[in-house]
Amino acid sequence: MVTTVTSLGRSGLHDWVIQRLSAIVMALFTFYLIWFFASNPHINYELWNAFFSSTLVKGFGILTIILMSLHIWVGMWIVSTDYLKPLSIRLIFQALLVIYCLAIIFWGIQIFWGV
Amino acid sequence: MKFSIYRYNPDTDSRPKMQEYDLEIPEGSDMMLLDALVMLKDKDPSLTFRRACREGICGSDGMNINGKNGLACITPLSKLGKKVTIRPLPGLPVVRDLVVDMAQFYRQYEKVKPYLQNRNEPPARERLQSPEDRAKLDGLYECILCACCSTSCPSFWWNPDKFVGPAGLLQAYRFLADSRDTEKDARLADLDDAYSVFRCRGIMNCVSVCPKGLNPTKAIGHVRSMLLSRGV
Numbered sequence: 001m002v003t004t005v006t007s008l009g010r011s012g013l014h015d016w017v018i019q020r021l022s023a024i025v026m027a028l029f030t031f032y033l034i035w036f037f038a039s040n041p042h043i044n045y046e047l048w049n050a051f052f053s054s055t056l057v058k059g060f061g062i063l064t065i066i067l068m069s070l071h072i073w074v075g076m077w078i079v080s081t082d083y084l085k086p087l088s089i090r091l092i093f094q095a096l097l098v099i100y101c102l103a104i105i106f107w108g109i110q111i112f113w114g115v
Numbered sequence: 116m117k118f119s120i121y122r123y124n125p126d127t128d129s130r131p132k133m134q135e136y137d138l139e140i141p142e143g144s145d146m147m148l149l150d151a152l153v154m155l156k157d158k159d160p161s162l163t164f165r166r167a168c169r170e171g172i173c174g175s176d177g178m179n180i181n182g183k184n185g186l187a188c189i190t191p192l193s194k195l196g197k198k199v200t201i202r203p204l205p206g207l208p209v210v211r212d213l214v215v216d217m218a219q220f221y222r223q224y225e226k227v228k229p230y231l232q233n234r235n236e237p238p239a240r241e242r243l244q245s246p247e248d249r250a251k252l253d254g255l256y257e258c259i260l261c262a263c264c265s266t267s268c269p270s271f272w273w274n275p276d277k278f279v280g281p282a283g284l285l286q287a288y289r290f291l292a293d294s295r296d297t298e299k300d301a302r303l304a305d306l307d308d309a310y311s312v313f314r315c316r317g318i319m320n321c322v323s324v325c326p327k328g329l330n331p332t333k334a335i336g337h338v339r340s341m342l343l344s345r346g347v
């Protein structure tokens with residue numbers, strides 16, 4: 001058993017499940033957006049605004065933003081523990097990573113909720 | 116036939132070098148690479164490598180042959196082309212020439228407790244197993260611990276102290292799959308961290324090099340499913 005402090009999940013299984021679940025949700029949201037663009041070839045501000053004003057899109061968007069941040073956290077944490085060997089550099093990277101992911105979550109919620 | 120062989124003696128050399136050798140191979144003979152190495156050692160006794168069984172059983176002569184890990188004793192020269200480049204197994208400290216320090220590899224093997232554990236009262240004679248249950252161990256028990264797989268695995272190169280590696284995980288599954296073992300849960304709990312199993316990225320280098328034709332990636336997949344069903 002190897003213990004880790006800065007990983008997101010509390011076990012390898014957590015991280016693994018988070019990574020896959022978030023990938024599925026991100027893919028669904030992407031398809032949803034593609035569907036929106038495909039079914040509205042002449043997009044304008046009113047359409048755009050109406051689409052993003054619906055609670056469904058807000059909720060779905062916020063969920064995707066949160067899961068995307070967690071996806072980045074898990075993925076980049078793995079990359080950092082593979083390739084960043086000096087502990088100081090690795091810890092600085094991981095600290096910035098966590099700040100970045102949290103920032104995306106809060107910023108994303110603001111944007112989606114603010115429409 | 117031309118050979119280019121990695122030479123390094125930490126006591127006298129400041130850095131490793133590749134040494135070129137030329138060897139007459141008798142026409143029409145189909146020697147194994149190990150035979151050629153033995154002939155080269157006759158000419159240059161300082162050339163160092165490990166071997167014992169010379170028939171793919173002991174696992175001591177794993178090396179990197181033309182860029183791919185394998186056992187010298189079961190690699191025919193006829194399969195290797197005009198020039199053969201030989202290096203030690205990648206990722207492990209070199210003791211001398213083609214001999215590597217396998218301590219890290221064995222430490223990972225030890226971690227998975229590669230022996231039967233059973234808490235129940237032992238029967239008078241032996242613990243029996245049905246032929247069907249025994250068949251589940253096929254493709255797992257045959258491993259000769261040559262380390263060809265683990266030393267071809269990038270995840271093992273980056274974290275040899277934390278990722279168990281394909282050879283160790285194949286044995287982890289060999290005991291998880293054994294109907295006579297009662298410690299499944301403790302075994303799985305030991306593997307459920309971010310490195311031991313989950314560092315496997317499914318690159319399958321291990322499968323492509325295993326000289327015994329085993330499939331560690333598949334075993335790792337089974338371990339992962341067991342962790343998943345234990346977790347939910």
Ligand code: SF4
Nearest residue numbers: 258259261262264325
């Ligand atoms: S799984 Fe194959 S390559 Fe790996 S140590 Fe065992 S025999 Fe060697």
Ligand code: SF4
Nearest residue numbers: 268315316318319321
């Ligand atoms: S499949 Fe997994 S264990 Fe095998 S070489 Fe790839 S990462 Fe390593």
Ligand code: FES
Nearest residue numbers: 169171173174188
């Ligand atoms: S010498 Fe034993 S496996 Fe090659």
